[in-house]
Amino acid sequence: MANNNFYIQYHNADKLKCFPTKNVDFNSLVSDINLDDTEKEDELWIYTTKKKTVEKSIGSRCFLIVGKTENKIKNYYLWCHFKIENYEETPYDVMIKGSGQDLKKPILLNNLHEFDSFKKFCGNFGIGFQNISNHDFSQTLYSYINEIKLDHILLDRKIFLEKEIHQLNNIILSIETERKMQVVERVIRDDRKLVNLLKEYVDYKCQFPDCDSHIPDKNGVNYVEVAHIKAVAKGGKSVIGNLIVLCPNHHKEFDLGVRNIFIQNTDMISGLLNGKNFEINLAYNYSYKIK
DSSP: OOOOOEEEEEEEHHHHTSOSSTTOOTTSOGGGOOOOOOOEEEEEEEEESOHHHHHHHTTOEEEEEEEEEETTEEEEEEEEEEEEEEEEEOSSOEEEEEEEEEEEEEEEOTTSTTHHHHHHHTTTTTSOSEEOTTSTHHHHHHHHHTTOOHHHHHHHHHHHHHHHHHHHHHHHHTSOOOSOHHHHHHHHHHTHHHHHHHHHHTTTOOOSTTOOOOOBOTTSOBOOEEEESSOGGGTOOSSTTSEEEEOHHHHHHHHHSOEEEEEESSSEEEEEETTEEEEEETTSSSOOOOO
16 A cells, blocks of 8 residues: 655664675765666565564655765765565564665765754664654655656756855845945855855865865865955955855965956956966856856
8 A cells, every 4th residue: 555654774884884785895985986776676675673664664665874984974875765565574574675776876964954853853863664754854855866866856956056046146246335344244144145055056165276175074064165255345245256165275375375366257266376376167167157
């Protein structure tokens, strides 16, 4: 009997010393892994001892979440999803079978909205196979796999971010910058949403050429900052062409170093910084482009 409930199973890769998909190198960073996302039918997906829970779950969608410690941070990934169709009993557990697929690129969950609340709801994933339909995060998980190909999901998210950035950019462009401190502070507060969108759009990477800075926060998200080429206090605005995403080191070097800007527009920033030429293409190279 089909139903609209959602379930999860947790795979502790650290404890089990393996990933749930066969022949995937356990020593690899999950971000470097590409899985076969071919749809599989009548596949054995997980084991559990909760027979009564399994009986109620037939027809539901199940998500497999993988936990793996990377760079001393416990990361959690949505690894695969499947429709629960049947099960087989053994003397020790219940094998759940169904139709589904691995995600080509497992999705990092740590920094998603309400994930911390969801993790607590799941007993820090110590409960095992369980119904999660009563938590809003179940819809977040479903949104990632509904009508899935992951590439389409990521593209849709990029398109959404572009629209949001474009709208905020137009609003801030219409604000006349004043020198009064209270107005400067208000403008800085008002640009927070745009700043956060830009960070997400560039995948939390420093835009300075050849920078591979990696400073993970407690949620495993790389720490970056957004710099103004022309400071707000000097009449600069928080708009495209005056904002770049930088690691803390490059941000400080931009602010404190000897800097000469040659080109600055919505597509390109180039110049000389502490005697070194640089060119930052804002339209490409994991960066934003406003159309």
